[in-house]
Amino acid sequence: MTHILAVCNQKGGVGKTQTTISLGAALADAGATVLLVDFDPQGHLTEAVGLRDLYLDTGPALYDALLDPARHDITTLIRQTAAEQFSVIPTTYKMALADKALYMAHGREERLKDLLAGVPREVEWVLIDCPPELNNLTDNALYAARRALVPIQAETSSVRALELLFDQIESIRRGLKIEVEIAAIVPNLVEHVKLSGRILDELRASLPAVTPFEVPKRQVVREAWDAGRSIFTYKPSEKAKREDRDELIAIYRDLAALVRARVADPVAGGVA
Ligand SMILES: Nc1ncnc2c1ncn2[C@@H]1O[C@H](COP(=O)(O)OP(=O)(O)O)[C@@H](O)[C@H]1O
Ligand SMILES: [Mg+2]
Numbered sequence: 481m482t483h484i485l486a487v488c489n490q491k492g493g494v495g496k497t498q499t500t501i502s503l504g505a506a507l508a509d510a511g512a513t514v515l516l517v518d519f520d521p522q523g524h525l526t527e528a529v530g531l532r533d534l535y536l537d538t539g540p541a542l543y544d545a546l547l548d549p550a551r552h553d554i555t556t557l558i559r560q561t562a563a564e565q566f567s568v569i570p571t572t573y574k575m576a577l578a579d580k581a582l583y584m585a586h587g588r589e590e591r592l593k594d595l596l597a598g599v600p601r602e603v604e605w606v607l608i609d610c611p612p613e614l615n616n617l618t619d620n621a622l623y624a625a626r627r628a629l630v631p632i633q634a635e636t637s638s639v640r641a642l643e644l645l646f647d648q649i650e651s652i653r654r655g656l657k658i659e660v661e662i663a664a665i666v667p668n669l670v671e672h673v674k675l676s677g678r679i680l681d682e683l684r685a686s687l688p689a690v691t692p693f694e695v696p697k698r699q700v701v702r703e704a705w706d707a708g709r710s711i712f713t714y715k716p717s718e719k720a721k722r723e724d725r726d727e728l729i730a731i732y733r734d735l736a737a738l739v740r741a742r743v744a745d746p747v748a749g750g751v752a
Pocket of ligand 2: 610
């Protein structure tokens with residue numbers, strides 16, 4: 481069975497792309513077959529997994545498939561990375577036109593869902609890295625996934641951003657008559673200051689979907705990204721950085737276990 485998760489938050493810079501990659505790597509490391517979809521026209525995920533050259537590829541791409549799903553086979557868009565255990569559907573520069581192009585299209589929210597129906601059955605997890613906007617692309621991702629994973633930063637403006645995201649999910653629920661479940665809210669880029677501690681306490685008290693652990697801000701994340709690697713395959717030369725990487729790997733293994741429990745086995749792992 482294929483589980484689909486949309487990693488979304490309309491705020492940029494909260495860690496959607498890095499969470500998609502690290503969680504994808506953790507699920508793959510635990511033996512699952514994982515496909516990451518770069519659904520942000522900026523192509524950050526494509527770049528961060530070492531597929532930068534594909535961003536400028538002029539051949540048939542995700543954009544073309546979204547506009548004309550019947551004439552494209554999604555399996556032809558799946559790419560392997562040099563070092564990672566997951567596969568990727570990269571984005572290309574053309575995706576910048578997708579939101580507008582979809583606006584007038586019939587059944588516009590259903591395009592990605594229809595395409596993903598063609599993903600090979602052995603793929604167990606599809607993680608969709610959403611753009612930092614509440615637009616047609618994000619609607620498509622939520623429509624296809626019915627489940628959101630939301631990275632946040634523990635700061636006051638993030639709480640407002642969460643409210644906007646919940647409003648959008650509510651309007652999708654009503655407008656499209658579908659359920660969208662929040663699989664997890666993941667505090668990221670946490671620096672241990674009193675303010676973020678207090679905000680996290682408040683968030684956890686009001687939203688059970690917030691994970692019991694958080695992802696600290698660590699320089700090694702940027703380094704891995706610049707090297708086109710996930711933290712699972714990046715090998716820093718400094719010992720301190722290796723320790724930071726190992727700490728992050730342990731956290732993403734916990735996140736993978738939590739997501740598996742909540743999504744793949746919801747009776748055992750349902751959000752308390
Ligand atoms: N836990 C972290 N520690 C350090 N840097 C991080 C962490 N999470 C994300 N980053 C960096 O912060 C920037 C924004 O993250 P990104 O995943 O691109 O956010 P988004 O996709 O929400 O815009 C990127 O440069 C990324 O490498
Ligand atoms: Mg991003």
